[in-house]
Amino acid sequence: MTAEWYVVLSALLFAVGAMGILLRRSPIVILLCLELMLNAGNLALVAFSRMVGNEQGQIFALVVMVVAACEVVVGLGLIVAIFRRKLPLDVDELRELRG
Amino acid sequence: MTATSWAWLVLLFPLLGSIVVSLGFRAIPARVAGAIGVLSIGLAFACAIGALLNLLGEDAGARHHASSLWDYASAAGLDIELGIFVDQLSAFMMLVVTGVSTLIHLYSFGYMKSDEGYHRFFSYLNFFVFSMLLLVLAGNFVLLIVGWAFVGFASYALISFWYRRKTATKAGMKAFVINVVGDIGLVLAAFLIFRELGSFDYGVVFAKAPHVFERGEWSVTAICLLLMVGAFAKSAQIPFHTWLPDAMEGPTPVSSLIHAATMVTAGVYLIARTHVLFYLAPTAADIAAFVGLATLLIAGTIAIAMTDLKRAIAYSTMSQIGYMIMGVSIGAYSAGLFHLMTHACFKALLFMAAGSFISAMANIQDIDRMSGFWKAMRFTSVLFVIGGLALAAFPLTSGFFSKDSILSFASTRGGIYEWMSIGGYVGAFLTAIYTFRLIFRVLPGKPCKEAQELIDTGHLYHGPPVNPATGEEEDADVGFPGPTHHIAEQSWPMAVAMAGLGFGALFAGLIQVPGVDNVLFGFLDPAFADSPLSAIEPTVSHEWTGLGIGAVVSVIGIALTWLIWVARPQLPALFRERLRPVYLLCLDKWYFDEAIDLLVTRPALAIGRFANSAFERLVVDGLVSGTADTVRGAGGLVRLVQSGFVRSYALLLLAGFAGLALYFLLSAS
Amino acid sequence: MEAVLFFLAAIGALGGAIGVVAMRNPFYGVLSLVVHLFSLAVLFLLLTAAFLAAAQVVVYAGAIVVLYVFVAAYVGGDAESAWEPIPGQRFLAPLVGIALFVELAIAVLASSLRALGTDGPDVAAGFGDPAAIGTLLLEKFLIPFEASSILLLLAAVGAVVLASRKRVADDR
Numbered sequence: 001m002t003a004e005w006y007v008v009l010s011a012l013l014f015a016v017g018a019m020g021i022l023l024r025r026s027p028i029v030i031l032l033c034l035e036l037m038l039n040a041g042n043l044a045l046v047a048f049s050r051m052v053g054n055e056q057g058q059i060f061a062l063v064v065m066v067v068a069a070c071e072v073v074v075g076l077g078l079i080v081a082i083f084r085r086k087l088p089l090d091v092d093e094l095r096e097l098r099g
Numbered sequence: 100m101t102a103t104s105w106a107w108l109v110l111l112f113p114l115l116g117s118i119v120v121s122l123g124f125r126a127i128p129a130r131v132a133g134a135i136g137v138l139s140i141g142l143a144f145a146c147a148i149g150a151l152l153n154l155l156g157e158d159a160g161a162r163h164h165a166s167s168l169w170d171y172a173s174a175a176g177l178d179i180e181l182g183i184f185v186d187q188l189s190a191f192m193m194l195v196v197t198g199v200s201t202l203i204h205l206y207s208f209g210y211m212k213s214d215e216g217y218h219r220f221f222s223y224l225n226f227f228v229f230s231m232l233l234l235v236l237a238g239n240f241v242l243l244i245v246g247w248a249f250v251g252f253a254s255y256a257l258i259s260f261w262y263r264r265k266t267a268t269k270a271g272m273k274a275f276v277i278n279v280v281g282d283i284g285l286v287l288a289a290f291l292i293f294r295e296l297g298s299f300d301y302g303v304v305f306a307k308a309p310h311v312f313e314r315g316e317w318s319v320t321a322i323c324l325l326l327m328v329g330a331f332a333k334s335a336q337i338p339f340h341t342w343l344p345d346a347m348e349g350p351t352p353v354s355s356l357i358h359a360a361t362m363v364t365a366g367v368y369l370i371a372r373t374h375v376l377f378y379l380a381p382t383a384a385d386i387a388a389f390v391g392l393a394t395l396l397i398a399g400t401i402a403i404a405m406t407d408l409k410r411a412i413a414y415s416t417m418s419q420i421g422y423m424i425m426g427v428s429i430g431a432y433s434a435g436l437f438h439l440m441t442h443a444c445f446k447a448l449l450f451m452a453a454g455s456f457i458s459a460m461a462n463i464q465d466i467d468r469m470s471g472f473w474k475a476m477r478f479t480s481v482l483f484v485i486g487g488l489a490l491a492a493f494p495l496t497s498g499f500f501s502k503d504s505i506l507s508f509a510s511t512r513g514g515i516y517e518w519m520s521i522g523g524y525v526g527a528f529l530t531a532i533y534t535f536r537l538i539f540r541v542l543p544g545k546p547c548k549e550a551q552e553l554i555d556t557g558h559l560y561h562g563p564p565v566n567p568a569t570g571e572e573e574d575a576d577v578g579f580p581g582p583t584h585h586i587a588e589q590s591w592p593m594a595v596a597m598a599g600l601g602f603g604a605l606f607a608g609l610i611q612v613p614g615v616d617n618v619l620f621g622f623l624d625p626a627f628a629d630s631p632l633s634a635i636e637p638t639v640s641h642e643w644t645g646l647g648i649g650a651v652v653s654v655i656g657i658a659l660t661w662l663i664w665v666a667r668p669q670l671p672a673l674f675r676e677r678l679r680p681v682y683l684l685c686l687d688k689w690y691f692d693e694a695i696d697l698l699v700t701r702p703a704l705a706i707g708r709f710a711n712s713a714f715e716r717l718v719v720d721g722l723v724s725g726t727a728d729t730v731r732g733a734g735g736l737v738r739l740v741q742s743g744f745v746r747s748y749a750l751l752l753l754a755g756f757a758g759l760a761l762y763f764l765l766s767a768s
Numbered sequence: 769m770e771a772v773l774f775f776l777a778a779i780g781a782l783g784g785a786i787g788v789v790a791m792r793n794p795f796y797g798v799l800s801l802v803v804h805l806f807s808l809a810v811l812f813l814l815l816t817a818a819f820l821a822a823a824q825v826v827v828y829a830g831a832i833v834v835l836y837v838f839v840a841a842y843v844g845g846d847a848e849s850a851w852e853p854i855p856g857q858r859f860l861a862p863l864v865g866i867a868l869f870v871e872l873a874i875a876v877l878a879s880s881l882r883a884l885g886t887d888g889p890d891v892a893a894g895f896g897d898p899a900a901i902g903t904l905l906l907e908k909f910l911i912p913f914e915a916s917s918i919l920l921l922l923a924a925v926g927a928v929v930l931a932s933r934k935r936v937a938d939d940r
Contacts, residue, residue, distance in 0.1 A: 001774045003884045004890050006815065009778050010807040011872035013785050019865035020789035022750050022857065025848045028794040028840055032801055035832070036785050039808055042824075050815045052850060055900050059909050062901070065827055066916040070923030072832050074840045075928030083843045094855050095743025723811045753864050760871040768878075 006047035025090050027082070028039035031075045038068045102185045103166035105150035107192055110183070110232050112143040117225035124218035124629035133211075136221030137204040140228055144197035151190050161189055165238050165302060172241075176297070184238035184301050187626040191436060192235035192368055196711030199360045200228045201445045202596040207352040208449050209590035210458070213581030224356065227253035233359050235368055240289040240297040243369075247285060250362050251278040258349040258358060266568050269344035274638045277342040281332020285369075287330075291318065305375045305629070312379045313384070323376055325384035326369060327390075334366030334420050336394045341692050343417055347409040347464075348568070350580070351454030353432035354409060355438060359416050359450055360443035365440055371627075372433050378430075378630045385427035385515075392522045395421030397689055399529030403536060404685035407464045407568075408453050410701065411537055415490065416446055418526060422505055425523070429516055430632025431508035433623040437611055438505055440619075444603035445489035451587070451597050452483035456541060458584035460549045461562035463611075466537065471546030475553040478594060480542050482601045487538050489604040491531040491657060494650040499606030502527060507645035511637040520645075523654050531656025538687040539664040559584055573709045613642035774814060780807030794845040798836045804828040817896040 013036060020033030042061040049057025082089060116139025120132045127135070154162045167182030173311040183189075205225060211220050217303060230253050234246030252275075259271030293299055295318055296307050312319040329338075335343035335358075346358050357363070377384045398418035400575065406413035419442050426435030456472060456479060457464050473480045487500040502523070510520035549560035564573040564580065575582035587593040627633045637645070663670045675682045684690070740751075784804025791797040805828045812821035852858050876884065894900050905913045 001814075005774065005778075006811065006886065009781070009811075009874050011869055013781060013867035013875065014872065016782070016785045016866045018868055019861055022746055022753065022787075022788065022861035022864065025746070026794055026845055028836070028843065028845065029788070029791075029797050032788050032794070032836065033827075035801060036804065037821070039828075042820075043769060043808060043811060043929060046812055046815050046820060047815045048921045050818070050891075051883045051886070051888045053891060054816075055896060055904055056909075058820050058896060058901060059904050059912070061568075061817075061820055062823060062905075062907070063916050064913055065823060066920060068641050068833055069827060070919050071819055072835060073923045073927045074930070076835055077927040079839055080844060081930050084799050084818060089843060089845075091745045098741050099742030395844060662804060742854070744854050746857060750854075750864060753868065754860070757864055757867045757871060760868075760875065764871060764874060 003047045003051040007044050010044040010047070011039045013037075015042065025092055027079050027089055027091055029074075030091060031072065031079075034075075035068065035072070038064060100149065100153070101164065101166075102150045102153040103164050105146045105153060105182050106185045106189075106193070106236055107166070107168075108146040109143045109150065109197065110140040110229065111238060112146070113225045113229035113232065115139060116430070117222050117229060120225065121222035122219055124222070124644045126648070127218070128219045129212075132221050133204075133208040136225050136527065137201065137208055139225055140197060140201045140204050143228070143232070144194070144201050147193040147197045148191070150185060151194060154185070154187065155622075156192055160628075162625065165300075167238070171442060174630045177293075177299075179241045179299055180237060180261060181242065182300070183236040185236065187623050188368075188371060188436070189235050191440075191623060195440050195443050196228065196231050196235065196361050198537055199447055199600070200224075200356060201359070202203050202449075202599045203352050203447060203614060204452075206355075207350075207597035208315055209585050209592035210352055210454055211581070212585055212590070213575075213583040213669045215575075215577035216260065217579060220257075220350070223253060223256045223260070224352070227257065227357060227362070229650040238301055238415075240292060240301075240304070242300050244282070244285055244289060247329070247365065248282060250333075250365060251275060252283065252547075254346070254357050254362055256277065257353040258346045260349055260353065261579050263576075264348065264566055264573065267348040270342075270348040274346050276341040277332055277339055278502075281329040281339060284325040284328025284332070288322050288329065291322045291325065295322070300371070305373075308379060311714035312376075314379050315381060318379040319376055320383050323373070323380040326373055326376070326725060327383060327387050330366030330369045330387075330424070331390065332366075333369075335417050336366070336390050336421060336424060337397060338691065338695070339399070340394065340417055341688075344410045344413045344605045344688070347407070347413050351409070351450055351457065354413070355447040355450030355454070358413060359446035363416060363424065364439050365442070367420065367427055367435060370424065370427045371436060374427070374432055374627060374630050374632075377428065378632060384428045384430075386515075388425045388519060391421040391423070391425030391428060392519050393421070394418065395419065395425065395526040396522060396529070399526050399533065400685045401688050402533040402724070403529065404468055404682060405533075408457065408466050408469070408537065409450070409464055409542070411466075411533065412446070412449050412453055415449075415533065416442075416532065418530065419446065420491070422502060422523065422526070424507035425519055426508070428429070429512060429519065430506050430508055430630065430635060431621045432627040432630070434501070434504035434508050434635065436457070436623060437619055438498075438501035441489065441501040441604070441607050444600050444607055445486045445496075445498055448482060449486040449490065449601035450602050451600065452479050452486060455479040455587045455593065455597075458493060458568075458586045459548075459553055459559055461560050462567050462580060462586060463549075463562075464563070464567045466524070466540045469541045469547055469550075470540075472543040473542040475546055475550035476586060476588055482587075482597045485601045485604055487534045491534045492527055492653045493650055493657070494646075494653070495608075497606065498602055499614075499646070499649060499653070500608035500611055503642070503645045503649045504613075506638040506649070507642045508635065511641060512632075512635055524648060527649060527652050528656045531653050532660050535657050535660040536664055539660060543665060546741075559586065559589075565666075613637075613646070613658060614639040651735060695747065770814060773810065777810040777814070780804070781811065786873045792848070795837075798833060798840055801836070802829055805833070808829055815896075816891060818894055819898045819901045822898075830854045 017033045017036030017040060020036065021030055024030055024033065031034065042064055045057045045061040045064070049055060049061075082094070087094065107489045116135055120127065120135055124132070153310070163186035165182055165184045167180035169181055171179045171181045189758050204221070207220065209226065211217055214220065227250065230246050230249030234243060234250055237246055254695070255275040258274050259268045286408040291300065292304055296304050298304055298307075308319070314323055332339040341500075343358060343363070347354055355629045373689065377387070395418050398414045402414035402418065403413050405414060419438070423435045423438050423442070426438060428434075456469060456474065459472070459476060462471060489496040492499045492502045506520045506523040509516045509523065546554060554557065564575050564582075565571065566573060573579045587595065587597055610616060626634060714747060781804050784800050784802075784807060787800030788797045788804065791800055805824060809824045809829070811822040812824060
């Protein structure tokens with residue numbers, strides 16, 4: 001399979017993840033969709049790395065994984081903190097920062 | 100000590116006196132404050148004499164010095180220094196101002212004795228003398244304007260000295276507003292001078308002007324017309340004169356110092372100082388001369404109808420200054436200044452004597468109620484007559500020689516100026532009439548009740564304090580005149596001052612008798628040597644002819660007045676009936692106040708009201724509030740984006756990215 | 769053979785993704801994500817990125833998903849209400865998604881990068897091996913490696929701060 005397939009697949013996964021962020025209201029699900037987008041990016045990186053012929057893309061993807069991990073950690077910590085304060089776990093209800 | 104060092108001292112002493120008295124008014128007792136006031140001006144006079152002696156020790160051609168303390172502004176082509184200019188003209192003015200001021204301060208020492216605002220009076224009076232000296236000593240137009248403005252302020256402060264009197268404060272404001280109109284003219288003239296000649300300094304301006312301007316060019320004519328506006332407002336010439344009679348609301352020493360001897364002569368000084376420019380603008384000079392002539396005659400006619408003693412003398416001042424303005428405008432510089440000096444003496448003396456009479460009348464100023472003071476107050480009456488003789492140019496008094504020096508120059512110059520000479524003699528006739536009308540009303544006859552009380556008891560008549568103009572009741576606390584009044588017979592400072600001025604009024608003219616001596620003109624003429632007009636010199640025989648005519652006019656005027664007011668007392672009433680329109684015209688001051696009210700005040704008020712209601716409300720508020728509302732509205736619209744919904748933010752983000760990608764795809768294809 | 773595997777893995781990935789988006793219960797969403805991640809690991813293997821595939825399984829499907837499971841179990845998840853407070857969101861979101869996909873696809877397919885249309889160069893046997901990755905990490909990409917470690921430290925500290933009970937008790 002040529003790289004095009006992989007990259008188009010990655011674009012599709014990215015779009016699905018984006019739609020999920022826009023449509024879902026639970027913070028956990030939004031974070032999950034964020035993971036989808038990050039993984040789509042990883043897929044594209046690895047595909048390009050294979051096409052170029054060196055592993056630099058894979059290193060990039062590894063670092064992206066690290067970042068995703070950190071982000072999940074902090075995000076889930078936030079969700080736990082919100083839950084502890086008995087606030088509704090609904091992104092539309094948490095809108096104090098409005099003009 | 101150089102002349103300029105003496106001049107700086109002359110400036111310093113009155114300023115110090117003013118500051119010391121004003122700052123120490125709680126600590127310094129009243130008499131000491133008065134003494135400080137008198138002493139500071141006395142020292143200034145001594146220093147002025149020092150400057151004069153210094154100048155006399157030099158060559159006639161080299162008697163001009165400039166000196167500056169520091170650079171005031173030096174940027175963008177401006178180079179203004181805090182500088183003075185001492186030459187014959189400024190030395191002369193210094194002497195006149197400080198000399199007469201010393202005597203008037205001495206007079207005030209006695210006259211204002213029981214007034215609650217004694218300290219304030221001397222502080223203001225000293226500040227006025229400082230400002231006037233600053234004006235005459237200024238070496239550039241900027242400092243001249245500073246002195247001009249200060250003098251205007253001092254005049255305002257002193258006119259409304261009895262500040263709880265409504266009429267006084269109104270008069271002060273009127274004087275100040277009209278003075279400011281003059282200031283505008285002066286400042287605009289200074290701007291034009293700077294624009295055309297590039298400097299404010301007298302030396303530079305007067306040296307460059309003949310080379311930059313053609314004779315009769317519009318720019319120098321405009322400058323001179325604007326200077327004239329300033330001069331006329333300050334010197335109470337028509338049409339800017341309406342403030343001077345109202346200014347009589349101030350205490351009598353103020354009237355005698357500011358509105359007779361010094362401030363009102365500032366216009367004359369200005370024209371004399373800028374004579375180089377006036378020579379280059381003959382049209383403007385002629386207009387000035389005609390205005391002087393008109394004022395001379397009109398003020399003379401009004402003075403004949405006035406019944407308020409001080410206002411009558413005020414119109415006389417206006418008329419005499421008309422002589423001076425006419426003189427310096429046609430080129431009789433030294434003659435005009437000669438008349439300035441003698442006028443300062445006899446007019447100040449007349450005011451002082453008037454003050455003494457008014458004190459005896461418990462502040463009533465109406466001559467209809469005064470009579471018989473010759474028996475009651477001999478000293479004041481004698482000096483009043485001396486002043487009157489000098490004013491009416493009776494032979495051999497100072498006014499006789501000074502007035503005729505102007506008129507003989509006018510007739511020597513010939514042509515149209517011959518008419519000015521004739522007008523001047525008509526004016527002299529009027530002067531004799533109105534002066535001796537006052538004398539013959541107040542002095543002879545059966546003593547009025549106030550005079551009778553003075554003769555019987557030796558004490559002054561004591562009436563309830565009232566406003567002499569409106570008759571409303573007052574008290575004697577601060578802001579109104581003090582409870583006791585002082586006359587020259589009972590107050591030695593007043594008597595000494597009046598005697599000094601009386602001496603000047605009688606004998607000051609003897610320094611310039613045609614053909615006999617030439618002290619004054621010999622001193623002053625070199626200052627005006629750069630004007631071709633100073634080459635016109637009347638011959639001695641011409642002068643004596645003029646003096647003869649003047650003597651005849653004066654004596655006939657006095658005799659006529661005696662006839663009408665003493666010998667046939669029923670005549671004045673008869674004239675009033677027969678010539679009623681003329682009488683009313685004079686009594687109502689030729690309707691100048693009404694004209695200014697109609698032409699200037701009412702339109703200005705209407706414009707103000709319109710501006711406030713319509714323009715301010717619609718345009719200015721509209722613009723300002725409109726801008727604010729627009730911004731607020733726009734902000735409100737923009738704020739709608741900040742909904743607080745994360746998902747809508749995400750939508751905007753992704754949609755924006757999609758749009759951008761679309762743009763790049765399209766542009767790459 | 770490769771094509772078959774590719775399509776299977778692609779369908780798995782896509783299915784998992786749609787499952788994450790569509791499942792009401794977040795717990796089911798997490799499980800969907802696991803399917804997605806495994807499919808992605810297969811795709812990585814197909815692209816001769818062996819180490820990355822292993823890392824994907826161990827880190828992502830192993831650690832991160834476990835985190836999600838913990839939090840989802842702790843927090844629970846209510847059904848989301850049907851009413852949409854933001855006007856137009858339900859309509860615009862799919863639109864934006866589709867637009868994004870189309871544009872990205874066009875950008876890829878119509879690009880002038882010729883390598884995309886090929887199978888790629890012949891690579892040596894150790895391409896994508898842990899040894900190769902390790903060498904790169906410690907030689908050429910040492911600084912990003914160190915930076916990522918610092919980032920992990922920060923994240924750990926942040927998590928402790930966010931979730932500490934004592935602070936919550938003080939705030940009450």
